[in-house]
Amino acid sequence: MGENVAIVGVGHTKFGVRNDVNMPELAWEAIKQALLDAGLEQKDIEYVVVSNAGGWSSEPLPAVVIAEYSGLAPKGTVRVEAACASGSAAVKLAHDIVASGHVDIAMAVGIEKMNESPTPTVVEFIGRAGNYFWEFHNFGLTFPGYYALYATAYMSKYGATEEDLCKVAVKSHYYGARNPKAQFQKEITVEKCMASRYIAWPLKLFDCSPITDGATAVIVANEKVAKQLTDTPVWIAGIGHATGTSNLSKRTTFTSLEAGTLAAELAYKKAGIDMDDPTKVIDVAEVHDCFTIAEILAYEDLRFAKRGEGVKLVREEQTYIGGKIPVNLSGGLKAKGHPIGATGEGMIAELTNQLKNRVEKDRQAPIKNGYALAHNIGGTGHYAYITILSLSKPRG
Amino acid sequence: MSEDKKTQKDMMEEQMKQFYSFVESMKKSMGLPMVPDMKTGQALWVDQREVTLKFIISIDKIKEFFNALADGKLLGTKCKECGEVFFPPQKDCPKCIDSEVEWIELSKEGTLLTFTQINVKPYSFAHYDDYIVGIARLPEGVNVTAWIREKDPSKLKIGMKLKLEIVKREPENYYTYEWVPIE
Numbered sequence: 001m002g003e004n005v006a007i008v009g010v011g012h013t014k015f016g017v018r019n020d021v022n023m024p025e026l027a028w029e030a031i032k033q034a035l036l037d038a039g040l041e042q043k044d045i046e047y048v049v050v051s052n053a054g055g056w057s058s059e060p061l062p063a064v065v066i067a068e069y070s071g072l073a074p075k076g077t078v079r080v081e082a083a084c085a086s087g088s089a090a091v092k093l094a095h096d097i098v099a100s101g102h103v104d105i106a107m108a109v110g111i112e113k114m115n116e117s118p119t120p121t122v123v124e125f126i127g128r129a130g131n132y133f134w135e136f137h138n139f140g141l142t143f144p145g146y147y148a149l150y151a152t153a154y155m156s157k158y159g160a161t162e163e164d165l166c167k168v169a170v171k172s173h174y175y176g177a178r179n180p181k182a183q184f185q186k187e188i189t190v191e192k193c194m195a196s197r198y199i200a201w202p203l204k205l206f207d208c209s210p211i212t213d214g215a216t217a218v219i220v221a222n223e224k225v226a227k228q229l230t231d232t233p234v235w236i237a238g239i240g241h242a243t244g245t246s247n248l249s250k251r252t253t254f255t256s257l258e259a260g261t262l263a264a265e266l267a268y269k270k271a272g273i274d275m276d277d278p279t280k281v282i283d284v285a286e287v288h289d290c291f292t293i294a295e296i297l298a299y300e301d302l303r304f305a306k307r308g309e310g311v312k313l314v315r316e317e318q319t320y321i322g323g324k325i326p327v328n329l330s331g332g333l334k335a336k337g338h339p340i341g342a343t344g345e346g347m348i349a350e351l352t353n354q355l356k357n358r359v360e361k362d363r364q365a366p367i368k369n370g371y372a373l374a375h376n377i378g379g380t381g382h383y384a385y386i387t388i389l390s391l392s393k394p395r396g
Numbered sequence: 397m398s399e400d401k402k403t404q405k406d407m408m409e410e411q412m413k414q415f416y417s418f419v420e421s422m423k424k425s426m427g428l429p430m431v432p433d434m435k436t437g438q439a440l441w442v443d444q445r446e447v448t449l450k451f452i453i454s455i456d457k458i459k460e461f462f463n464a465l466a467d468g469k470l471l472g473t474k475c476k477e478c479g480e481v482f483f484p485p486q487k488d489c490p491k492c493i494d495s496e497v498e499w500i501e502l503s504k505e506g507t508l509l510t511f512t513q514i515n516v517k518p519y520s521f522a523h524y525d526d527y528i529v530g531i532a533r534l535p536e537g538v539n540v541t542a543w544i545r546e547k548d549p550s551k552l553k554i555g556m557k558l559k560l561e562i563v564k565r566e567p568e569n570y571y572t573y574e575w576v577p578i579e
Contacts, residue, residue, distance in 0.1 A: 020436070120408045140521030140529075141529055142514055144516070149529075156510075
């Protein structure tokens with residue numbers, strides 16, 4: 001339990017190939033935005049959690065490099081890793097430090113500079129993000145390969161097709177085209193997606209999120225401080241987390257991510273949301289669509305659809321604005337981009353802006369109940385973090 | 397493929413060679429490893445240090461597994477207390493905390509649970525042709541991830557029977573295991 005915690009400032013850089021900036025310069029873009037958004041200075045931030053997967057980038061101690069450049073030192077900092085869910089893990093830790101009463105204000109900074117290495121090196125590093133010794137070293141799985149194992153099983157069990165998967169990509173690019181911060185801002189067609197080459201059969205180029213540079217920042221504060229800073233604090237209503245097996249061979253199913261399902265149940269319980277139909281309450285969601293199949297699995301793991309019916313939401317276009325529940329109006333990982341360690345704070349920054357009605361008009365969700373959900377998966381269901389945001393105060 | 401057989405590794409290396417020879421020519425003229433981004437012209441510094449990653453990993457507690465591979469056998473471990481079978485083999489049963497495990501020989505037959513073909517390969521696998529990776533369930537209730545000896549993924553079906561063979565992985569020349577479809 002602990003104290004109520006609110007988001008009081010967010011920052012989100014342009015995602016893409018950011019060869020115009022180095023790592024601390026890129027992080028500063030997001031930190032500066034968040035400070036200005038919150039109306040705070042560096043001296044007000046009492047602790048900084050930096051999420052960064054790294055390996056492909058040059059600085060092994062990104063937290064201190066960023067703290068020095070951004071004037072956040074000498075405040076305490078740490079770098080955290082939960083693969084692609086590092087960002088949500090950083091927000092969770094910043095939240096916990098504030099909720100515990102240890103500090104009043106904390107910041108989570110997400111940073112990834114994937115383009116500091118050539119593509120083959122990046123493919124190598126992400127492929128190792130599972131179980132290196134038993135599954136990568138001998139069998140050379142890649143990140144698309146891991147998710148392709150799920151795609152094959154899901155398609156075989158429920159009759160989903162490669163066209164269905166491409167429809168997910170079409171939606172991502174539709175909204176990416178309306179997000180000036182997205183890596184890809186061009187719409188695509190199912191035909192174009194279907195014509196793209198296989199990366200890991202049955203997943204094709206347009207089923208995959210890109211290699212991305214980006215930085216994001218989220219400032220959280222306790223109730224007392226939040227009320228002084230803003231009239232519209234966005235509260236963290238519940239966080240759910242779970243861990244899947246490192247070896248894919250130890251998974252009990254390949255048609256859902258067990259960690260995602262568990263984390264969702266925990267988050268709904270904490271936020272007091274009816275698990276029978278969360279779409280009644282949640283106005284907008286960002287889900288972890290590192291690959292098109294992952295978005296469909298997310299619909300089901302989050303109970304937006306019954307098992308096997310996630311693909312129906314896609315076919316019926318129920319996750320566009322105006323449908324059952326709008327999902328990934330940012331363009332998602334697929335079109336907005338996926339700077340591994342910065343993705344989680346990026347989802348939470350996007351949803352904060354959605355709840356405050358301040359994103360571009362043609363991709364703004366109608367906010368009715370004031371609830372939003374960020375579903376952030378690390379690896380291939382290795383880590384799962386689900387964060388529920390709310391415009392109404394959780395407790396007291 | 398009609399073009400003469402170039403692996404993805406050959407192509408990656410050719411590309412990198414071209415890039416680094418460009419860097420060397422820039423260095424010669426400017427005295428700095430400074431090159432423009434090919435698309436945007438933004439200034440980039442090219443690292444003058446290089447590191448190789450090659451890990452040395454303890455297998456002392458599970459060396460029986462590797463010795464048995466060389467004899468053509470696939471081993472797992474089994475908790476003497478709760479009877480849980482482990483693959484990959486592990487020396488400790490987390491459920492029983494303070495129990496012992498014993499080595500057991502596993503069946504070399506399985507039912508295919510799922511599979512994919514890796515078309516874009518990691519650098520350290522880029523010298524191979526596209527390979528198929530599958531996960532299959534053994535009668536003992538554990539799953540095994542391995543390559544499947546097949547070139548065309550459309551010939552495979554979830555639920556089909558496979559047998560496991562202990563093979564030498566070439567060109568590295570070490571023992572590993574591979575799934576083989578049963579016709």
